[in-house]
Amino acid sequence: MRKFLSIILLLTLILTIVAGCAQDKAPNAATEDTSDKKSSKDLVVRIGVQGSGGLFGKAREDQLFEKAFEQYGAKVEWVEFQSGPPMTEAIAADKLDFAGLGNMPVITAQAANIPFTIISQALAGNKNVGIVVDAGSKIQSLEDLKGKKVAVGKGTNAYDFLLRALAKENIKVEDIELINLNPDEGQAAFDSKGVDAWAVWEPYLTINTLSQKGRIIADGELLGLLSPSYNIVRTKFAEEHEDLVVTYLKTLNSLLEWELANEKEAVERYATERNLPVALMEATRQRALPINIPVTEAIIQEHQKTADFQYEIGTIRQKIDVQKVFDNQYIEKALQ
Known part of the structure; x- marks a missing residue:
């Protein structure tokens, strides 16, 4: 009987130690579950x-x-x-x-x-993008852009705005001549009248309107388009x-x-x-x-x-x- 009790006590002791080890390892296991988080040191x-x-x-x-x-x-x-x-x-x-x-x-x-x-x-996004034309231009609306050169940076929000604006007025993209220019190039082309209109974002819209170089014929607020x-x-x-x-x-x-x-x-x-x-x-x-x-x-x-x-x-x-x-x-x- 004493031998049996000794065995029971020994097994209990072993189970206690194993349980204790498992508890010790639990925090490490939780850390491993979030191992995709990396240290920011020297990043x-x-x-x-x-x-x-x-x-x-x-x-x-x-x-x-x-x-x-x-x-x-x-x-x-x-x-x-x-x-x-x-x-x-x-x-x-x-x-x-x-x-x-x-x-x-x-x-x-x-x-x-x-x-x-x-x-x-x-x-x-209601007024930050628009289409500007020269202050003395005869262009008054999107319809007047047909056959004209329009500067825009392809892939930009101004490009998206221009395409959606034309579609809203039932104007085909093929009806205008798109000139792919980044902002610096677009400003130079606009200043030299190398293009008839320019689809662009702020601050270029305000720079060209308040300096009286140009005027806005379309923006998100006027057309109900968000950018x-x-x-x-x-x-x-x-x-x-x-x-x-x-x-x-x-x-x-x-x-x-x-x-x-x-x-x-x-x-x-x-x-x-x-x-x-x-x-x-x-x-x-x-x-x-x-x-x-x-x-x-x-x-x-x-x-x-x-x-x-x-x-x-x-x-x-x-x-x-x-x-x-x-x-x-x-x-x-x-x-x-």
Whole structure:
């Protein structure tokens, strides 16, 4: 009997030790389940911007993102672009992590299976894109563009706006002569009257209208067409560094708060950067006020309509479900 009891006690002791070992290992097992999260130490975060000044110019000067990421041991590299399409190409090549860009480059990128995620809305999209003509031009409407040279950057939100605007007025793309130009080239062509019209975004619309060089014949508000802009992140980066994505959006929010609280200083700063009158920069902000908010279902539905239109006319080669690239979790955490 004593021998039997000894065996029972021995087995109990062994089971206790095994259970204790299992408990010791449990936290490690949980850690392994989230092993796709990587350390940010010595990571270089590539942030894409269009141009060197503006809101991000302030951020670069004050090293706001550098200071925000420093707590994670991460560094920042700034990469400049003239428009959105090269940004998505850089994301596809794993050479860019964050970008702010218009709706059309986003649609084209998804159709090309580029792995990115939309993390917030950056512009409302009702007046930030339009078509401008020379102040002395006889062109008064979209109908008058038939047979005329129209400058636009292919693949940009202005390109999407132009195509949708023409379709709404039952005008064929073949009825106009499209000239593919980036903003710098477009401005030069517009100044020299090398083109009859220019589809472009802010601040170029306001620069050319308030300087009395041109006038707007169509924009989103006039035609009821939205061209929202978004903040996006390389999907794998977001999966591995969720904390940095939230920090990026929080830092952007702090920038926008500074801009609103110091609007006079901000506008004067932006005007100086572009060597433009302050009044002109104030007007630009009225047409394209930057935001950083969750993307609503209504905007997503509008984005889907735009994607469907681009598929129908053959601009993109596959039909896409845009819902798959929107994720508000990061901006919602940043706003808490």
